[in-house]
Amino acid sequence: MSSSNSIAVQVRGVTKSFGVGDSRTVALKGVDFSTREGELHLVVGPSGCGKTTLLSVVAGTLDWDGGEIDVLGTRLNGMAKGAVTAFRGKHVGFIFQQFNLIPTLTCIENVSVPLLLNGRHRGEAERRAAELLTTVGLADTGRKRPTELSGGQQQRVAIARALSHEPRLLICDEPTSALDSATGHQIMDLLATAARKPGRCVIIVTHDPRIYGYADRITVMEDGRVTQVLEGEALRHFIETHQ
Amino acid sequence: MFHLALKMLMGDRAKYIMLVGGLTFATLLMTQQNAVFQGLLSWTTSHLRNMRAAIWVVEAHVESANETKPLRDTDVNRVRSVTGVDFAVPLFQGILRAKTASGADKQVMLIGLHGATLFGRPPQMLGGDLALLRLPNTVVIDELGVQRLSQGRSRPIAIGDTFEINDREARIVGICRTERHFFGYPYVYSSYDQALQFAPRQRKMLSAILVQPKPGLDAAEVARRIGAETGMRAFTSDEFAKVTVDYIWKTTGIPVSFLTTIILGFIVGIAVSGQTFYSFVLENLRHLGALKAMGASTWLLARMLLLQAFTVGLIGYGMGLGLTALFGFLVLPIGQPPFLLQPSSLLLTGVALVVICSFAALLGIVKVARLEPAIVFRG
Ligand SMILES: Nc1ncnc2c1ncn2[C@@H]1O[C@H](COP(=O)(O)OP(=O)(O)OP(=O)(O)O)[C@@H](O)[C@H]1O
Ligand SMILES: [Mg+2]
DSSP, X not given: OOGGXXXXXXXXEEEEEESSGGGOEEEEEEEEEEEETTOEEEEEXXXXXXXXXHHHHHHTSSXXXXXXXXXXTEEOTTOOHHHHXXXXXXXXXXXXXXXXXXXXXXXXXXXXXXXXXXXOOHHHHHHHHHHHHHHTTOTTOTTSXXXXXXXXXXXXXXXXXXXXXXXXXXXXXXXXXXXXXXXXXXXXXXXXXXXXXXXXXXEEEOOOGGGGGGOSEEEEEETTEEEEEEOHXXXXXXXXXXX | OHHHHHHHHHHSHHHHHHHHHHHHHHHHHHHHHHHHHHXXXXXXXXXXXXXXXXXXXXXTTOOSTTOOOOBOTXXXXXXXXXXXXXXXXXXXXXXXXXXXXXXXXXXXXXXXXXXXXOXXXXXXXXXXXXXXXXXXXXXXXXXXXXXXXXXTOSSOOOTTOEEEETTEXXXXXXXXXXXXOTTOOOEEEEEHHHXXXXXXXXXXXXXXXXXXXXTTSOHHHHHHHHHHHHSSEEEXXXXXXXXXXXXXXXXOSXXXXXXXXXXXXXXXXXXXXXXXXXXXXXXXXXXXXXXXXXXXXXXXXXXXXXXXXXXHHHHHHHHHHHHHXXXXXXXXXXXXXXXXXXXXXXXXXXXXXXXXXXXXXXXXXXXXXXXXXXXXXXX
């Protein structure tokens, strides 16, 4: 079996609810979900259907109620909080709709954070950060603050940050929703390239149909459940009907 | 990560200045008030340091070095007869009216020294001759006396000049340097017999007896013996100082009012920096959540917050001490208000600042420990 076919994330029967009593919301009602390495996998569905919640439990940033989650061959069930944090720091990269760059730090410093968290020295981390900024097309912005940049540029800084420590799993929540169409395509080109890296898997939650064409597979969710998993012909058909 | 923690702290100019300012103010308030209080306390015992007697014998009801209750002349001989006493001399001390050339009345602290020994003599003579006190109508005055009694003269009052004490002429034969008395009056020294001439006649005129124990004997032990055998109160100089300070603590509102200000400084420090630092943490919660998502442990984030809190703490402490020292340099030459900065007050303020910063950091750490990294996905 080639590495591009091995399973990166496997979720079985996962449930998650928020709150208690009348305010209780069931966000995930028994979700099965899987992604392969080398894959760019889109999760789509109407607002409130549980996409972000699914992403959060897969990333190990949120506790869930029932079911099993395996990420990159590691079972997250029953893992100590500290171990999950360390696992995230090593293997997971994050990209958010609102970029979440630290405004008081320069772009280079922002990008160097995951490297520093993985024990690299400051000089080495910053040199690597500058290289990464160049590869995302921001060679001259290293000393600038994120707030001096456009939204698309900020998201590119965020991509450089997410990729800096070469994580095997890239988790993106609505990475293009705050951007115009052209900029969104530039961002998706970068993410698609990143996904081609052997052993890596990119999961993108979105309700932006403009980017469906980048998907290798699409998981469709509705009301806390997965309703369709599309690839091949079905995927092409889905993309066409939604454009 | 720690250099980034500092950058995040200083990047938020407004909060950074607020934090440093609050801690500077708290430090200044605590140290300066403490120094003024210590200075005041030290004034309460300055008289003992000016007189430098090994043992003081005073009336049985005297409770502080700044209080005088007269003794009988014969009490000197009773003290002399106690074993272990090398010599004992009478002392007169009293507040009298002196008249300046312009006719104004000035209060002075008149000290009558035993004529033969001049025991209890001023700490430092700046000019003239102390021995001349054995001549009639002569006095030695201190620098504050020169300042006060020069009023209405074309040049400062000097050796050879005269002024009136209680309507009797006094001729200056020396100028001395003393430590300022608690009451703030200038010292005027004369012989004991001369002092009795200046002072209004009363049945009992002896204020205290100054005692030197025999060489090799423990002053405290000799003092105890004098007390037991004569029924008067006898203290070593150190004991008397302690009793005096205790008296101030017990019977005046002075310590309480200073303590209140010092505690206020502490509370202001806690409140301002705690509140500011907490809102700094709240504002950065999203970023702290992102760091947590990216793999920063709670322990690492806690250390970052501690570093931030203690950095502003150290800067505020330094600036507060700087301002206190500046205050000291400004007031010490004037001599008012009293100012005594002791290592112990620096330590005390330091400890208070450690408490303040730990508290501020702790507020943030609790928040960060409870933080779900998943908040970074929320809009
Ligand atoms: N922390 C929370 N506390 C309470 N309810 C929550 C919380 N997070 C999510 N929910 C609820 O769970 C459900 C699923 O939310 P989720 O954010 O996963 O949806 P989503 O598919 O990402 O929606 P959107 O497209 O709007 O981002 C929603 O009903 C939401 O209100
Ligand atoms: Mg969402």
